[in-house]
């Protein structure tokens with residue numbers, strides 16, 4: 582239900598239009614394929630990915646008759662296209678704290694998402710802590726701390742302009758001595774200077790690995806869904822700098838461009854781990870392919 586209400590805008594631009602095609606469906610012809618192409622592009626799937634989906638739609642079109650509706654056929658095609666890997670699940674540390682590093686540009690929703698993750702893991706009775714290592718953006722540390730206080734989790738913070746890596750070292754040590762299960766690390770996201778960003782991120786990665794074996798268990802790149810294809814180019818820069826293991830797509834509730842999930846899968850080969858479907862701490866949903874496809878289509 583959160584999926585359904587959160588993806589309403591995408592459903593309107595995507596599912597409703599697929600549905601209207603079936604009303605005057607006279608077989609798969611160029612006109613239909615062109616319509617589908619336009620719908621995909623307007624959902625921000627991007628030209629390369631859209632072309633692949635249209636090709637698949639066309640190649641397998643004999644199967645349409647096996648489905649109750651055009652939407653159902655399309656969902657089946659997209660599901661095959663996404664080609665989910667069931668073994669690709671979130672990694673947890675069974676020997677000590679699990680460290681999640683969150684990266685992404687300012688404004689992507691990184692801080693809000695950190696709060697949502699605190700809430701989510703606290704709700705299932707994990708011991709959660711947060712590291713406020715975004716020591717560059719004015720206010721970022723206060724913002725995280727305020728969320729942490731509200732949710733009731735400890736916040737390990739740095740002073741303004743303190744080296745973010747040293748905040749992470751403090752946080753890892755705190756986590757080890759205080760029986761923390763999940764340590765969520767909010768990092769700075771400055772893309773202006775690519776070589777700085779790379780140095781910073783690889784240093785953070787390195788110091789965390791030195792403190793806790795196997796850490797960071799996950800590196801999540803937070804992307805704003807409303808930026809569509811721009812988000813994909815941003816992602817490629819972060820992926821050069823650090824071993825990103827998954828994507829968190831925020832503001833999905835505020836966009837009709839829900840197709841960006843398909844582009845991420847096709848172009849970045851990374852799993853989408855969570856969707857942000859609102860501004861409140863409880864508005865984070867683990868990504869589920871079937872729910873997502875139903876949400877944008879039906």
Ligand code: GDP
Nearest residue numbers: 687688689690691692693831832857858859860
């Ligand atoms: P940061 O600079 O990356 O840390 O971004 P913030 O977490 O401060 O978020 C920027 C803005 O986006 C804030 O106004 C958030 O409330 C909003 N935001 C974040 N995630 C979502 C989401 O999933 N849905 C909506 N509608 N707004 C969001």
